[in-house]
Amino acid sequence: MNIAVISAHSCPAGTLGTKDTGGMSVYTLEIARELGKLGHKVDVYTRLHNPDDLVVLELGENARLIHIEAGERTKLHKLAVHGLLPEFTANLEMFRKENNLEYDIVYTHYWISTLAGEEFSRLWQVPHVTMFHTLGAMKNTFGVGEPDPDLRIDTEGELVKSVHRIIAPTEREKGELVNRYNADPNKIGVVPCGVNMELFRPLDRAESRQRIGLVNGKIILFAGRIDPLKGIANLVKAVALIKGGKDTRLVIVGGGNGDNEVQTYRELARDCGIAENVTFTGAVSQDTMPYYYTAADVCVLPSYYESFGLVALEALSCGMPVVANDVGDLKNIIRQGETGFVTAGNSPAVLAETIGQALDSRFAPAETIRESVKQYTWADVAGALTGEFERLICRYRVPVS
Structure with a gap:
């Protein structure tokens, strides 16, 4: 197959942990x-x-990243990229024609790219598969952070009806698509996310602590976008x-020096009297x-909402126990009391009690923890997606009588 993948607003080769560059970028790249590797272009x-x-930019065997001109050559807010979609789609189509490229299917990521994918599906007469990664209607239910605009939610509601196929990473996300957007459940395929087990593997702990410059005490790790x-x-x-x-030290990995959210959490740590421990x-x-x-003693995912929970897979693949709120598919990934704990909520009191319990627990050995996620390789995910794509292409090409 020749596959066009579109991630308009977030570059898969961007700096992870910064704004708009997180799990979706990892997913797209991997x-x-x-x-x-399976032979698809x-x-x-x-x-x-x-x-x-x-x-x-060559990404690997048969895979490459192509940058398309649209607006200023600088990072822009997602909604600004939405406004640039006509220029983005026009320039992408010009690149395709100039290089004599033909595609069998288009696979888009996030609602902004899904809009572009609809245009290319019509233009190229090929099926369109999308993965939303997060849902605006779900994010707004928590009342945390900047609310997503009606534009996003209304557009997602239209797109679930017009695309040919939707990939959801969990049965829970499939249910949310059906319940909140009235999506056709028969149009949704569930394919989990994965982890690079060659990269994420148990290392020598003492050496790892020396490497990151934190040698003593208990380490609680958070990794992700600062949101x-x-x-x-x-x-x-x-x-x-x-x-x-x-x-005990909390290590927060993600964000940048100019990130206003980082400064907010610095001030919060100071107000809580633990600035020296963060x-x-x-x-x-x-x-x-x-x-x-x-190097850490426990990795914590205190999120209000995750479509899957990639960081948990990475930590577990390194043999690290995880404490996580019941989001994404973590209740099915984390083995309670063996590879970590799943909490019923993310209040400070619940998190404190569970993290304290984790720091005092004897979990399974690192290799056993790693073994618990061996079925989540990116090769397995790619194989499942190939099946989804091939079945859709066959249905798309069969004439309707």
């Missing part, structure tokens, strides 16, 4: 590489946001409640993350 299209970026929906405020408050927490690392490369996972 899936492109794995589909390429994969072109991932994104908006050119950095003047130093190459127009075409209110991630529940970081509750985690900071929880650490302040943990008894005997003087030798480390903000900023964004960290994927290659470095295994050292953080291995």
Whole structure:
């Protein structure tokens, strides 16, 4: 198959942990590489946001990233990218024609790219598969952070009816698509996310702590975008409640020095009296993350909402126990009391009690924890997606009598 993948607003090769660059970027990059290994030709299209970026970047065997000009060559707010879609689609189509490219299917990510995908599906006469990654209607139910506009929610409601196929990472997300957007359940395929088990593996703990510069005490790790929906405020408050927490350090990986949210959490840590016990690392490369996972005593996902929960898979693959709110598919991934704990809520009190319990627990050995997620490789995900794509293409090509 020749597959066009579209991630207009978020570059898969961007700096992870910064705004708009998180699990979706990991997903897009890993899936492109794995589909390429299976012999498919994969072109991932994104908006050119950095003047130093190459127009075409090789990602691996049969897979490449293509930057398309649209607006200023700088990072823009997602809604600004929405306004640039006519220019983005026109320039993408010009690139396709100039390079004599033909595609069998288009696979889009996030609602903004799904809009572009609808245009290309009509133009190229090929089926369109999308993955929303998060749902605006779900995000707004929590009343945390900046609410998503009606534009997004209304557009998602229209798109679930017009696209040919939707990929949801969990049965829970499939249910939300049906309940909140009245999506046809027969149009939704459930394919979980994955983890790069070659990269995320148990390392020597003492060496890992030396590597990240944190040698002593208990380490509680948070990794992800610095966003209110991630529940970081509750985690900071929880650490302040943990008894005997003087030798406990919260390490928050993600964000940048100019991130206003980071400053907000710095001030919160100071107000809670634990400023000396909280480390903000900023964004960290994927290659470095295994050292953080291995160095920690527990990884915590205090999120209000996750469509899946990729960070948990990465931590578990490194042999690290996880404490997580019941979001995404974590209640089916984490083995209660063996590889971590799933909490019924993310209040500071609940998190503090469960993290304290985790710090005092004897979990399964690192290799056993890692073994618990062996079925979540990106190769498995790519294989499942290939089946979804091939079946859809066959149905699309059969004439209706």
